[in-house]
Amino acid sequence: MGRAANFQDKPKKGPGRKARKQKDPVFPRATNDEDEPKKLSRRQRIRARKRTLKQEAVKTNPPKKMKKMNTKQKVDGDLDSEGEHQFSSDEMEEFTNNIKTNSVEETQAKTKFALFEKDGSSDEDSGGGNEDGEEENDDFGVGNEDENDMGFQDDDDDDDDDDDEKDIEKLSKKIEKKEKKKRAAGDAYLEESAEKIGIQIPSLEEVQQEDEDSPDLPNINARIKDTAFVLADFSKRREEGRSRSEYLAIFLKDLSTYYSYNTFLMEKLLDMFGPTELIEFLEANELPRPVTIRTNTLKTRRKVLATALIARGIDVDVITWSKVGLIVMRTPGNVTLGATPEYLAGQYILQGASSFLPVMALAPKEGEKVLDMCAAPGGKSTHIAAIMRNTGMIVCNDLNRDRVKALVGNFHRMGITNAVITSHDGRAFAKLMPRAFDRVLLDAPCSGTGVISKDERVKTSKDLKDVQRCSHIQKELLLAAIDSVHKFDGQNGYIIYSTCSILVEENEAVIEYALKKRNVKIVPTGLDIGKSGYVRYRQHRFHPSMQLCKRVYPHSYNMDGFFVAKLKKLSDGVPKTTQDKAEDEEDESITPT
């Protein structure tokens, strides 16, 4: 617009407040350790001098117990028994006594090895041990990094193999023992510390009381994490006398308070996810998903559009698993993504990334007749029409008259000519146009548990009745969709069922119902992303092919929660009822004898 607009941020200059903002950090150029030797402080120099003196002393006679080390260890209030530290110094004595002809350096290396191990182990324990380790290390080398130490050791091991094999083996065994003890001590320490820190989860009544009085959110958050920690390894971390159900009840209560969900929905979610994954899911629902747009291939190409948008100052990036998707990183303040000239000219549409999935699974071909039963506001339908390149015919339907207006607007804006837009109840298509379509997309109305990040009301407003009602309508719509398609003729005869919900009652249960009531078969969706559908879930047992369906969660793919299933219509008839089927099976079972 106007003069070539420059959207870069200019660094502020001058006496104003903005110029005084802290600039980015400037790191000094890294110096190679090899180029110049590290400068020593006064203390380091003194100790270096002492060291050289010691070395000369070692040359002449073997060292006695290193008093320095022992005293330091006693000062340490570690769980490590003193015996261990003395152990290492004993080893050192043994070692150095055996060495007769080895050079000073090698002895140093071995002692360093032992120390290194001790250092490593002391690191695990506490900061106090760490300090000691560092000081001792300093005794032998100035500014040496651990890697250097290890390298040094390897060389020495090679040399010593011949001479002190047995000693090294003994040493390594002792070190292994020490490690085991350390680990056990570490676990015990964790447990102890847990008790010391006090994972104290109050009783259920106390929690409820607290909730009524005045919930303290940071406190509740901490308690949530504690309860999840306990539940993760329940048998070891439980408090005596308290049941798992009590812990779960407290967990539920706290989560409902903290994230403002109603109990029904929280129970359902806990059943589906374990405690830790549930927290991830809930956290993901608090944040919005990234904004994505879909290029309208009838009017432009993705690269051209991306360049045009970047020229407007909108940072976009390509979505890898789609040929038409763009993800918007940043829009400048003065630009609305839904009102740019490119948008108004119909070159793109704002659409969630998970909405690409059902259309990718549907894969319509040119010249087909497609029905979209719940089309508004039209993102998926326009996608279908764009793939079909304005050939064939697409019938877009939505029950809600107001939302149909948005459909009409979108279709005209994006330049689609082969559409018929209607406003029926979707179930009517079974009677109006039975077996008339090649493919049907049913993006069923649902409870919206996958898009909580878009609409927070779902957290509190959904109840068992709502879910049952949704489920009932979805089943009827799916049967009507199946009736509207003609049977599989080698190329067409597919139904795509998708919802933006993650509840099993609205997804797998509906497909299972359709499998029983109509002659359809689940086929692979052709999608790379997504988790497979449940075949067994709590008390439900679904058809084994249910694992071909795809589920998407906000915390796993950073897209809205979604479910997609692809069905193929095998024949127009209705399968036998389960009773008849059972009778048949009985007959079959009798005959072989």
Place this chain on the structure above:
Amino acid sequence: MRPLKNEETVLVFTKLKKYIGSNVRALLERSDGLYCFRLHNGRIYYVKEDIMKFAATLPRDNIVSLGVCFGKITKGGKFLLHITALDFLHPYCQNKIWIKESAEQNFMYGNHVYKSGLSRISENTPKYAGVVVLSSKDIPLGFGVAAKATAECRHADPMDIICFHQADIGEYVRNEEALI
């Protein structure tokens, strides 16, 4: 949904002629099939024949739109061309106006095009001819009526109106209800 009566056909075609001249034939007989105009709820729809036949089997009350809506016939008997027809006017239109980037936003808000916003105008545009307004990047922004012939434009003042606004793509956002 019914085919247009004679008077209605005359109305529509005269209007279209103002923009696309004698190319109206090209609209009806296209390479991918026959297209036709149909009237439904006072609006004129331009749709392929096969689709029209299919849609004819659906209940009339529930059909909201067919193909492309070109415009509507008002109670007073006039034919109003909507922005939704732009995609079909644009390729066949004989007279075009290109406007500068600075004037784009102004036009998309519904204002007329001034001489100061004019970048190019096609040759031999008669006065009061139907024109399609394009951006400097050749994106169609809408259509209007030329207020001055090409020759007159050269001598016009910067604040003179060059093109009367009739429809622009900003209406998709401003004026959604009118489209349906």
